[in-house]
Amino acid sequence: MIEVNNLSYEIDGKQxxxxxxxxxxxxxxxxxxxxxxxxxxxxxxxxxxxxxxxSGTINYDGREVYDNIEVKGxxxxxxxxNIMQTKFKVKEVLKYYKYTxxxxxxxxxxxxxxxxxxxxxxxxxQLSKGMKMRLSIMxxxxxxxxxxxxxxxxxxxxxxxxxxxxxxxxxxxxxxxTTIVISSHHLGELERICDDxxxxxxxxxxxxxxxENMKNKIKKIQVAFDKPISEEDLRLxxxxxxxxxxxVFTIVTDEYDEELVKSLKExxxxxxxxxxxxxxxxxxxxxxxxxxxxxxxx
Amino acid sequence: MLKVDPRSSTPIYEQIQLGIxxxxxxxxxxxxxxxxxxxxxxxxxxxxxxxxxxxxxxxxREGIIETLRGKGTFVVENYxxxxxxxxxxxxxxxxxxxxxxASYNGMNKDSFVELALKIFSELGVDKK
Numbered sequence: 276m277i278e279v280n281n282l283s284y285e286i287d288g289k290q291x292x293x294x295x296x297x298x299x300x301x302x303x304x305x306x307x308x309x310x311x312x313x314x315x316x317x318x319x320x321x322x323x324x325x326x327x328x329x330s331g332t333i334n335y336d337g338r339e340v341y342d343n344i345e346v347k348g349x350x351x352x353x354x355x356x357n358i359m360q361t362k363f364k365v366k367e368v369l370k371y372y373k374y375t376x377x378x379x380x381x382x383x384x385x386x387x388x389x390x391x392x393x394x395x396x397x398x399x400x401q402l403s404k405g406m407k408m409r410l411s412i413m414x415x416x417x418x419x420x421x422x423x424x425x426x427x428x429x430x431x432x433x434x435x436x437x438x439x440x441x442x443x444x445x446x447x448x449x450x451x452x453t454t455i456v457i458s459s460h461h462l463g464e465l466e467r468i469c470d471d472x473x474x475x476x477x478x479x480x481x482x483x484x485x486x487e488n489m490k491n492k493i494k495k496i497q498v499a500f501d502k503p504i505s506e507e508d509l510r511l512x513x514x515x516x517x518x519x520x521x522x523v524f525t526i527v528t529d530e531y532d533e534e535l536v537k538s539l540k541e542x543x544x545x546x547x548x549x550x551x552x553x554x555x556x557x558x559x560x561x562x563x564x565x566x567x568x569x570x571x572x573x
Numbered sequence: 574m575l576k577v578d579p580r581s582s583t584p585i586y587e588q589i590q591l592g593i594x595x596x597x598x599x600x601x602x603x604x605x606x607x608x609x610x611x612x613x614x615x616x617x618x619x620x621x622x623x624x625x626x627x628x629x630x631x632x633x634r635e636g637i638i639e640t641l642r643g644k645g646t647f648v649v650e651n652y653x654x655x656x657x658x659x660x661x662x663x664x665x666x667x668x669x670x671x672x673x674x675a676s677y678n679g680m681n682k683d684s685f686v687e688l689a690l691k692i693f694s695e696l697g698v699d700k701k
Contacts, residue, residue: 468621
């Protein structure tokens with residue numbers, strides 16, 4: 276289990292992360308989403324022990340990660356940009372990994388390379404963006420990591436490779452009970468593979484839940500009345516957004532249950548309709564508070 | 574085949590659970606037949622294996638599938654179609670909600686029954 280307690284981090288006196296608390300269970304996939312520049316990469320770099328927190332702790336099964344070779348040896352990290360020495364050849368990077376990580380499994384690397392096809396005789400600078408990302412992923416998976424920290428691992432990959440990669444992640448969790456922390460802007464794919472998701476906004480975790488609970492609790496409801504109803508009447512528990520177009524109100528709530536539906540029905544609506552919300556919609560509602568994208572004709 | 578829409582508000586495990594039941598009712602999956610393992614299903618659908626496990630767990634609890642150690646997961650032979658009492662109560666409550674909803678939407682009794690019959694024949698459960 277990875278436990279983050281009251282983590283804060285600053286860069287040049289600017290607060291990047293503010294009092295973050297997370298619990299990531301063993302053998303699960305934890306997704307971190309958030310707008311650009313809110314601190315996702317910084318959070319992941321703290322998790323890998325690259326950055327030393329200003330305050331707070333990050334523990335892997337009770338062991339602090341910063342400056343702890345033993346813990347770091349069990350973490351596979353895929354950075355959002357290339358961090359390999361570009362004047363090395365692929366096979367030299369491989370050698371470097373073999374010397375650095377005791378558990379490095381060359382067979383696994385070769386197996387993965389059958390899918391990802393990176394020529395070992397090329398220099399890193401000769402590789403395309405997607406190839407560097409693939410290499411970085413293969414290396415992270417070959418050290419038999421117990422934890423994988425992946426910073427936008429699917430960016431720069433085509434749809435076919437992306438799908439293969441997602442299946443490799445799922446296999447890894449199933450086979451080895453590996454814990455994966457992944458950040459991505461592709462919310463559709465996180466929705467399929469993640470157990471839990473946290474939304475990071477302006478350096479704080481603004482929402483965290485399992486994908487399943489999120490779906491059960493956060494709902495968008497459209498309701499119309501033939502008599503005048505004020506927004507105040509509809510401000511039921513958990514409602515964080517109400518818009519009105521003509522007679523139709525659109526309510527977004529994060530505490531949906533039967534009681535809420537009952538209170539709505541007591542107002543004698545013309546109709547009540549529940550509208551599917553994807554993780555992407557939830558994200559937009561939770562983060563983009565001002566903007567109004569409501570449409571009644573969808 | 575089983576379809577999963579991650580964008581839907583129905584949790585994915587529930588979609589899988591319902592999907593398998595539907596395949597059994599339609600006869601695409603039959604008693605004693607093997608279904609994909611958790612891992613295979615996760616790969617086929619690109620869905621978190623923990624989610625698949627949960628769906629399988631629910632189906633097992635309902636006595637629809639069974640896992641034989643070392644052999645795999647199978648559709649139960651002669652799956653007992655006689656619903657137990659608690660299930661009947663649950664169905665009656667759910668149906669009440671749906672009928673209420675239908676009336677709210679201006680549906681009358683005849684068109685509701687007609688719709689129900691249509692769904693029965695779509696699912697292929699009206700033959701016996």
